[in-house]
Amino acid sequence: MKVSLFGAAGAVTGSCHLVEACGKRILLDCGMIQGSRIEEAKNALPFDFDVKRIDAVVLSHAHIDHCGRLPVLMQYGFHGPIYTQRATADLLPVMLEDAASLAEMDAERRNRFHKDGHSHHKPLFTRHDVGQVVRQLERLDYRRPIELFPGITVTLQDAGHILGSASVRVQAVEDGVTRTLVFSGDLGPRNTPILNDPDPYDAADLVLLESTYGGRLHRDRAATLEEIGQIFETAWKGGGNILIPAFAVGRSQELLYWFAKHFDDWGLGKWRIFMDSPMASKVIEVYDRHEELFDADAKAMFHGRPHPFRLPNLKYTTDVEDSKAINEHKGGCIIIAGSGMCNGGRIRHHLRHNLGSARNHVLFVGYQSAGTLGRLLVDGIDSIKLFGEEIRIKAHRHTIGGLSAHTDQSGLLDWFGAYDRHPRVALVHGEDDARKALALALKTRFDVDAQIPAYGDTLTI
Ligand SMILES: [Zn+2]
Structure with missing residues (x-):
């Protein structure tokens, strides 16, 4: 079995890994590159592998x-088929349709600059393309090998990151020998609200x-x-509003x-609370349908x-007029709205x-990446x-950490530490500083030499 890294090697976006085994080619994730305009332009370029030879996709979340x-x-x-956890299959159209409409609006805006009447900019994809993806989805359950x-x-295990998120175990029997690859996907912290903790693993190559x-x-x-509670109290006494930019x-x-x-x-x-995000409202409907994935507390x-x-x-506000009406209140409102990094949205x-x-x-509850309005605000502009x-x-x-x-470094180490024998490990989905720090921690705690692969590298198992 071989796995080649075609994304999220030295970065946190564009997750994409190609597994080859038993004469078949399976793509793990096919993520969008996010960042500057120059970086994002790469999303439209041809893939660095032969797309027509891919037999299936397995999607982590x-x-x-x-x-x-x-x-x-x-x-x-x-x-070919796209295999993923059931809840992910339900979330996928919401996420992709939103991305499609943003791409369509962006192309339209850029075409306005051309006076010759031709459309020079095509959206990366359209809602029609999204429909095609949805038709290829195959729904899997956690912990049921297929x-x-x-x-x-392939077996999906709960990754505890967002609803339906999975780690992916790929087992291949070649020449009578079974080899196992585990792709962690994105791992959530333990005791995350609503979701179960990430499933532990026993063995991998x-x-x-x-x-x-x-x-x-x-931060604890x-x-x-406690900090959030105190901010709410201060804001109420001061008669103001609270804004919370949040991912949908x-x-x-x-x-x-x-x-x-x-609540008490x-x-x-005593507050008026607004969820001013049509997309978050749709996502909540999906959460509502998947209570079987909640933890006991939730x-x-x-x-x-x-x-x-x-x-x-x-109050959920879906139409624009309701959203605008919120601004008539000069105090006493808690407004949750997208986008999470303030670079678009309501x-x-x-x-x-x-x-x-x-x-x-303003409460910042999520990561604000460089170059976004959220980051400028956090940095004190x-x-x-x-x-x-x-x-x-x-x-x-307020930056809420x-x-x-x-999960953080200690959570990653604990998840890895659950393996019977400490397997070979390659670090993906992180900036290089983060990968180096984690490699050092893996060496110190488990005496394991983690690999830090580059884009395009192939690892043979
Ligand atoms: Zn994620």
Whole structure:
């Protein structure tokens, strides 16, 4: 068995690994590259492998950096099955349709600059392409091995990262010998709200391990929650609004879970709470349908009061007029809106209306990558231009560190430490600093020499 890395080697986006065994070729993930415009232009380029020879895709989860290039794979001639966990199959159309409409809008905007009437810019993919992807989906359950091709068995294990997220075990029997590859996918922290902890593994010949936070330890969750409670209290006393930029899948649902859990001690009953994200609302419908994947704590809570997704004072705003109407309230509102890094979406309108007043607070609960508006705000920029308007920032900004959907270095080490014998390990899905830090920690704790492969490298098992 061989595995070649065609993405997320030395970066955190564009996850894509090609497995070859028993005469078959299986792609693990087909993610979108995210970053600067120059980086993102690579998404439209041909793949560095022969797409027509791919027999199947196995998808770890529905984040766009793991699935977002599937429609492009179809454009280049892939017609095989796409295997994934059931909930991921339900989330996928929501994620890809959103990406398609953003791509369509972006192409339209850029074509406006051309006066010759021709459309020079084509969207990366369209909703039509998304339909094709959805038709190829094959739904799998966790922990149920399935023989994809003679000699090749795939098992999905819970990765505890977002709903439906999986680690993928590929077992291949060649010349009478069974070899096992485990691809961690993205791993969630233990005790993540709503989801189960990542499943432990017993054995593998090679582990492809994510390393997003390979060099970091997250802040303690209890301290984080206490901090949020205090900010809410301060904001209420000051008569302001609270804005929370949040990703539509994972973080938005997690926030509502914490809101329900701390409804009384955070004094949430007196606030107006808005989930101002049509996409997050659709994702919540998918979560609602997959209670079987919740952990015991969440199952109990979703049958108690208040129900996290149906808090008495929570309003889902889908149409634009309702969203605009929120800005008539000059205080007493908690507004959760996308995008999570403020580089698009409705949050920008709310920032425009709220950043200028010292009564208001902005809570950053997720990773803000370099170059985004979110990062500028976190870094303390004192004025910005939004929709042509210069705003001097007076609102309070808070960076909340302890709610990540990715586990930290100690969680990665614990997950790896569960293997019977410490297998060979190659680090993917992390910046190089994070990979080096995790490699050092693996050496120190387990005396294992982790590989740090480069783009295009092939590992033979
Ligand atoms: Zn992810």
